[in-house]
Amino acid sequence: MQTRVQLHSGSMPALPPHVRLQFDELRQKWVVLAPERVLWPDDVSVDIIKLCDGSRTLDQIVDKLADDYGAPRAEINADVGEFLQGWADQRLLTTEQ
């Protein structure tokens, strides 16, 4: 049994090889393909997922989104942390640290 991945500010999240983000041309929407499931992320979710490339820490992802959206960093930090932890719990995300 795998240990639960606990994200923290220094975690560097990335999509594992078996999870893929791609654009569905027919529906003009982003889709995440994972084993035995399909996920349809909203625009904010897509922006978060695109930043999860294993090269940025969670803190850096939040900084970038706070800059792009001009929203309070604390709010974005809470929402992104909850969102990515949920994905990690479903094994849709790996982390380098």
Add this chain to the structure above:
Amino acid sequence: MKTWTKPVTTSVEAGEISRYLPAELGA
């Protein structure tokens, strides 16, 4: 400037799934 909203993702488990698969996968 884009508007921040709480991120939401709709998930479809395997099973109706053919209705949601990307077209190029032969839905």
